[in-house]
Amino acid sequence: MSRNVFDLMEFVSKYTKDLLDEFEELEEDGVDVYQYLNDYQAKYQAKLEEFFDSEYGEAFEFNASDIFGLKDEVKKAKKDFLLDIYSYASFEDFQKFNDYKKVAGFNNVLNYLSHIPHDFHIELYENHQKLFGDLRFSEIEGEVEKLFFELHDEVYSKFENKLISLDNELPYFYPQDEKELVYLLSKFEPNRVCESPFLRRKQ
Numbered sequence: 712m713s714r715n716v717f718d719l720m721e722f723v724s725k726y727t728k729d730l731l732d733e734f735e736e737l738e739e740d741g742v743d744v745y746q747y748l749n750d751y752q753a754k755y756q757a758k759l760e761e762f763f764d765s766e767y768g769e770a771f772e773f774n775a776s777d778i779f780g781l782k783d784e785v786k787k788a789k790k791d792f793l794l795d796i797y798s799y800a801s802f803e804d805f806q807k808f809n810d811y812k813k814v815a816g817f818n819n820v821l822n823y824l825s826h827i828p829h830d831f832h833i834e835l836y837e838n839h840q841k842l843f844g845d846l847r848f849s850e851i852e853g854e855v856e857k858l859f860f861e862l863h864d865e866v867y868s869k870f871e872n873k874l875i876s877l878d879n880e881l882p883y884f885y886p887q888d889e890k891e892l893v894y895l896l897s898k899f900e901p902n903r904v905c906e907s908p909f910l911r912r913k914q
Contacts, residue, residue, distance in 0.1 A: 730748055754885075762870070796821065882903055
């Protein structure tokens with residue numbers, strides 16, 4: 712069962728809408744290009760939801776040194792810390808954290824999130840103290856935001872790479888019969904048309 716961190720529908724819809732330009736020739740042939748677009752968007756969204764899955768998503772696979780055999784524990788602690796912050800963030804926030812930093816200054820970015828608890832930085836420090844050790848009160852806000860951006864930037868970089876991967880590798884089309892397959896292959900490169908069900912039939 713997927714544990715989605717963000718609502719991705721609006722992002723995927725906007726991000727992939729220009730695909731209609733590539734379907735122009737199909738539309739001229741009387742093909743329902745919106746059905747193809749909807750199917751592609753649904754598969755694209757599903758792939759991103761897997762990526763951001765709070766339990767198994769590759770977005771939250773962090774690097775950690777294996778100190779005293781605690782590598783997995785540290786990785787989980789980093790993930791839990793970041794998810795505690797993302798639970799108050801929209802996907803728009805996820806995309807704009809670095810913009811917030813430019814406006815707000817380094818130590819006040821998390822205050823841009825809606826409905827965060829009072830003394831949010833202190834709460835994060837107390838709930839995830841193993842990531843920080845003992846800090847003076849005056850250090851807490853800065854160290855919490857420093858760790859947040861270290862982890863967030865890692866996730867965002869993975870996200871950008873995931874978009875590139877999906878853009879290049881996810882087929883546009885999943886034809887239902889060989890006639891549709893032949894037609895689509897006459898219009899698009901083979902990597903844009905999923906042929907695997909038909910290849911299995913011929914084996």
